[in-house]
Amino acid sequence: MNASSLNAQELMHLALYASENDTPDKAIDHLKQLLKIEPDNGKALYLLGALHAEIGMHDLAVEEMARALELDAQLPDTARFQLGLLHLTAGRIDDAEETWKGLEVLGTEHALHLFKTGLLHMVRDEFQESAEALRAGIERNSFSEDLNNDMRRVLRDVENAAGSESSKPADSGDSQRMLLSIYEKQEH
Structure with a gap:
């Protein structure tokens, strides 16, 4: 199946599956495809930020998580906690x-x-x-x-x-x- 034929919901499920199965590269790819369809999807941006943090791209992760929180007030409080944690580990108290x-x-x-x-x-x-x-x-x-x-x-x-x-x-x-x-x- 071609990734371009998948809808946003399918891409989100595939991204979560890939993340849970330790394939962050696939998860990132699915989330980027999803964000082409829905560029203001806060949950997808948050997950992308978490994955970028996982692979050591902390500045990009901060940017994505901050934007996700701006877009989606319904994100769980753990999203805000993780963004703060990224700042803290970077020394930005x-x-x-x-x-x-x-x-x-x-x-x-x-x-x-x-x-x-x-x-x-x-x-x-x-x-x-x-x-x-x-x-x-x-x-x-x-x-x-x-x-x-x-x-x-x-x-x-x-x-x-x-x-x-x-x-x-x-x-x-x-x-x-x-x-x-x-x-x-x-x-x-």
Whole structure:
């Protein structure tokens, strides 16, 4: 079947399938085809951004995710969280904070709010506060075990840093791996 004969819905399903089966090149191709049909499809742009983050194209990923959030207010809150995370891992703390302001409506006890709070404490070397917020977020997160696993890795780094108090959390590559999980299936 020729990709040009597929409609947007078929292309989205193929992109998700390819992504779930570790073929990001095919997923990216399907999403680009979809965006030729529907250039303002926020979900497709978000997924494309997540895939670009996965393959290390972070600047492009930020651009695509930001545009996706502009286009589609119905994207799950995890999309905003991931965009903030991209900013944070690039050292753009002010941009991460600005992006995460949209999570304030969730309330201070929501897992995503707690995770962003914990991460912001971490970058300020406030390790005790970071660990408390991350633990609380993991406890309250019932919508994504992948996200909990990512936050547990960050929590281990924070706890190690808190134990030494003289160094920042070791970056064993886990902060980049956080961006590899696509949480788009979540409705939170």
